[in-house]
Amino acid sequence: MSEPILQTDDLAIGYRTRRHAPHLVAERLDLRLYPGELVCLLGPNGAGKSTLLRTLAGMQPPLRGQLRLAGTDLYRLSPQELARRLAVVLTDRVEVGNLSVRTLTALGRYPHTGWSGRLTPRDEVAIDQALMAVGIADFAARSVHELSDGERQKVMIARALAQEPQLLLLDEPTAFLDLPRRVELMGLLRRLAREGERAVLLSTHDLDLALRGADQLWLLQPEGSIQVGVPEELVLNGAFQHAFRGAGVAFDACTGAFVFQHPPMGRIDLVGHDLAAVWTRRALEREGFVVSGHEDPPATLRVAIHDQEGQTVWRLHHEDTYQDFPTLSQTLRGVKTHWFAARTEQ
């Protein structure tokens, strides 16, 4: 394997304070980032994701240990040298005023241009490439303040790419975006890592997306240690579940998703095999019901999904009676009515 772009050895991160002893956030961090790799930094709130990112970005000196960027001590690089190797996209939405997309992207050439900031043809090419890599070349002339949050985020990424960094750090880049934009952004970042031979590290709260999209996960534990591995491995060895354990939620290792933990309401039978059955099952489980397995004895409630002249119909059986519902919402209401009625009788 090639040389790591970023390498930390026995790194300890935290805050130095004027009067008190330094506040340690995490220590013994031995991390490696390789070109072409997309790594997601995960961890519960307060575990120190931002502190780690700031330390790696050269904005907050480590308490101890080594931090090397392409073989050189990161904190010995001049601001300009650092900016040529490493670019960041921060989480806060910036109001840049009235700048065109292209002008803002061109700001990324800052560490490459002379005192006047005049752009050479070489700079123009880098800007064009950044705009195209992110897919915003079409609206290069538009003003940034006319853009949506998702587009704006892309401009900030294009600006970072214009720096031509070996390492791209992003602090919660998906925070303001809706789900389709998040998936799109993750895909974009993967492509940028693969095609550009650069390393991309992003912190995120989007566990599902991280599990699906990252090459590696860096999982900060609440105790201040870090676990590194491919996403699936961290699920298998329980590190994932450990980091995010908490009241009311549980990580379901089978589905790879977080589920609400309610006290179970009761068992219910479900008959049906199509897509409607899949989502009916999810709805019932969300309401706290356990859907019977093959070997369970018949339950008092049963939902059977029928197809009547192309229309899906939910038939709720209770003892010897049944009732048909045209929608899932009404079915759920019916199930709950029966369930609560039965419980009051007891």
Next chain:
Amino acid sequence: MSATLDTVHVPPTASQTRSDLWRWSLLGGLAIALVAAFFLNVAFGSVRIPLSEIITILTGGEASKPSWSYIVLAFRLPKALTAILAGAALAVSGLQMQTLFRNPLADPYILGINAGASLGVALVVLATGAATGFLSNVGLLGDLSLIASAIAGASLVTGLVIVAARWLRHAMTLLILGLMLGYATSAIVSILIYFSVPEQIQAYIAWTFGSFGGVTWRQLLILAPVIGAGLLLAVLLTKPLNALLLGEAYARSMGVDVQRVRFWLIAGTSVLAGAVTAFCGPIAFLGVAIPHLCRALLHSSDHRLLVPATLLMGGLAALLADLVASMPGSRTILPLNAVTALLGAPIVVWIVLRRDGPRSDFSS
């Protein structure tokens, strides 16, 4: 990145070319307007002098009346030059402060320079005025002591702020420090005023009205290079100013030595605003209004355009304000600060009430 992309260049769109054309013609128009306003400013004043005579005097000829030559050469010409220098200095330093502090209300005096100069002048006029017979002495010596005291006061506050800028990490802390210094010095001025006789107070208030008229050729020899240096520094800082549009964290990540740039921005602003205040009094309003006006006209926050535009627009506005204040054809002269505010306030209101509002032009 793949090799095929290397050759592709994104062509500028029609609207981009159009707005570029508008921006360059605006800059050119401002330069022409500045020259025209300069000529108007020299041509019109309390004393009516025929235009042909003005041209004769300006081209080095002899006027029909020697007093006309004197008025134009010894009074109007230095006054117009001072107006250009002061207007440019205040507008550019206002732009710098608004970007540095990411605050649309910032002006060159935001760090208390104005208050420091006022304190210096107040000390001379109000505290020592009675003892030295200041009012009978408003000749050369009076002017010089006034300027010296304004410089001393402005330098004192500026020095404190610059030292603080060296070790304070956050620009906002600096802003609050400057504001508090301003309040404290204003308070001392109030106390001085409270214990002064009306004649002294009037002399002090006359200074606070501001004027470009008191600057002689000899003083211009000091003022011009100082402001030239400050403006040159502003041009050199254009690139980091643009990076600062994204905030200090981003600027730092792109390789800006934020602490150093901030130091030079504050030092430059202090020199520009301090020199103007010392020689012309506290000229209000231009520093806060001109940058907004230029952003609105250029539809841009790009400092490569804004620095030259505010420079020209500042000089132009100062010339026009001075022309109005001198009430051509009459013997009266209006307070300069009253004119800048009365003419400028409607412009700022117009900017604020525009469809987009200042939010679109300025990072708030």
